[in-house]
Amino acid sequence: MLPRRPLIPSLLLLRPWSTMAVPPEHASPVQTGWPERYFVAESSGSDLVHFTLTSDRERPANRARPRCFLPLPGRCYSFCVPAAQSPRQRVWAARLHRKLQQRLSQEPVAAGRKILALLSYGPQDAALERGFLVQDEQPLPNTERSLEELLRLVLPAPAHLSVYEEAKDGELWHALWRLQGAAEGKELVCRTRVVATEEPTLHPACRHLLDTAVFSSLETARRVLEECTSLIPEAKAVLDLVDKCPQHPKKGDFPVMVIEGLDATGKTTLTQALKDSLNAILLRSPPPCVSQWRKIFDDEPTLIRRAFYALTNYILASEIARESAKSPVIVDRYWHSTAAYAIATEISGKVQNLPPLHHQVYHWPEDLLKPDIVILLTVSPKERIRRLLGRGMKKTREETELEANRFFRQKVEESYRRMENPACQPVDARPSREEVLKAVLHLIKNQCHLL
Template sequence: MLQRSALPLSPLLLRVRGGAAAMALPPKNASPIHTERCFVAALPDADLVYFTLSSSDRKLPAPRGGTRPRCFLPPTGRCYSFCIPAAQSPSERVRAARLHRRLQQALSEQPFGARGKVLSLLSYSPHDPAALERGFLVQDAQRSPETERSLEELLRLLMPAPARFCVYEEAADGQLWRALWRLKGAGEGKELLGRTRVVLAAAEGPSGLHPAALQLLDSAVFSSREAACRVLEECTSLIPEAKAVLDFVNECPKNPKKGDFPVVVIEGLDATGKTTVTQSLKTSLNAVLLGTPPSCVSQWRKIFDEEPTLIRRAFYALSNYIVASEIAEESTKSPVIVDRYWHSTAAYAIATEISGKVQNLPPCHHQVYCWPEDLLKPDVVLLLTVSPEERIRRLQGRGMEKTREEAELEANTLFRQKVEESYRRMVNPACQPVDASPSREEVLQTALHLIKQQCHLL
């Protein structure tokens, strides 16, 4: 666990302490304690628990006030929560995203063991989508004083001052209360700002959507080249490779036009046969084969994969715009096959950011599934599919190093389902599914038939 200030800090905190000043967010004006806010915690079984706060002492009738939200422990344990203040400007958003990632890494390294778990937490206002705050709900089954001290030390070290810290306890009458504390400097203690009762809330976010859905555009799924550039521009002093990526993007023409030859994108999860199909189509159509990220920036992929969603997805979005310029040039001379493009960038982002189950995804026809207006559009998109069992069998035969997302696909069936469903909801152009289970020749013939039909080839 994290040590008290008087004791040696863990290696992670020593690393973080040196860069804490660069990550600190600008102090925010304190908001009223009883401002209407709702919260949603993601349980390990992928269920979402919505709750809110009430300053009234009157006990509400069951089930709203008499049922404990499932994310909280019985009285023998204790829960804590904290959120990063909402950020508005691009620079604040970048710092907030990196701070959230640092906190997530720090919490994952703490040996809470059997004492408890760390759940993701969103705090939001039903009336202001921009007020979304990301944070964590920490469950301590053993109610250890060391857990509380360790969390307070972590927040003083990383969070913008004055950090706010919530402690949840059950009263004698069975009602659950949240104590909101303002943490002062090291060795200066803390100040109680107030207590509010915790009650169940409606099991949905604003407008019936998952709270994170209202901030997906230009935070995870970028609607334009400029929106993604704004994010990486704020990263140049933090990530040197960000400037190099922007330099490549700036060399690309804006809104490039496709040539007269067809452009075909092959999408699908890893081990669905994309490499085999793209190589076969390249030969059959005498085409040029391109991939994302393009070779000019792919050497930095691992660097950006370690960054939070906001920065990682901006990198992949701009990779698509670089590939678009290559597509424009090559499609004037021959057909073009592209191994993954915008659809995969968006599908993985949506599945990552929307916690819970498939039903929590934004509904069909939501703007997040729409192709960016300034990105060169392909003629046809084929989505290769195989059964989960077959895909795992193929992966085991590869012996290749897995990406973080690929490991998540294997370990988390719900994540895979959300990625696949996001693919299915993409429009303009939509993904055309191709069963990649049959023989290589059968899959190739199916793909060629769809391409010729869609592109009006003889």
């Protein structure tokens, strides 16, 4: 079990003050020694709402009501998973977050209920906590009780419940409750005000992307999957394949060309045409030796799923090294795809919330075999959806998200554009197959000196 950090837990509940044991005018300050915490919730339209808690008895100058809290009679509930540091703790926390997500999705869907993503973080790179905010416009009587039962069952003891309540003057107050055993009730810990805050310069998740979503080396990804071998038998099989690969494989004398892009941008058609035109070997990511485990790891939380895909890149690198000694190599997706989707998934909100240009998360891992050129195929969203519908293929969870959320798609596309060393070279894939092939061959000729 993970040690509990002395932070303000973030299970949020909005209800009338009349139901509370202590009135707001008797509010207690945050317990001495508890570090400052901030919160960000992703509301409708991918807008981010930032707020914090303060123990000041004086009414704060900033009285703006955080938009993620519903007016009465609505209620809002949320909770975060305790922060973790070591690989073992991070795997535990990630699976716990996933379990809570699944349990919430299994609850009966009431009219007017929404579940929002929630982050809790501290200043100066303090540990990030992930959770959920549940909005109920018309709350059911047993909602609070069922959430308390869920917290007692899933979170490390003692679980905490934070109650956010509206006073008569319209201000929001926070009451922290410690949940005892099922038969012991709960204990009031402290009360604080709730105030809106300005958006930070850098999205709070940006500081935590490396080696939790985008892995900077084989070893950092390996440590995550090593902690999963007792939980996911296939993790051991993946690690066995990694162990059979040569360390730091070197590219052969022939060029390596990677084709990137969202689904339905023409990658399959182009890679096959390049294979025939250049008499090249065609490889795909992830390679066939691990493809049978994709669905298993796609159902795991981001930390584990991204570690799996990061390691498949290193397995693919050994194949690239071997084949590039004999002929040119075409690769259908590689590291850039793994990183772009991870960044877009982990950074909530819109494109402007992405890590800035030249952030380390966009840099190619130093221990991964590097291609000679990376081509990024692009088409308009309307054309891409038309092609997807025409294919009639089953979509992955991320492809479904791409279609449903234009902000997610924009973040993926922009993350591709920000990749460095090597950068992605965009090619408009709207023209005919022949024209696209001609444009790509021209880039290859100029950069790889192959033709």
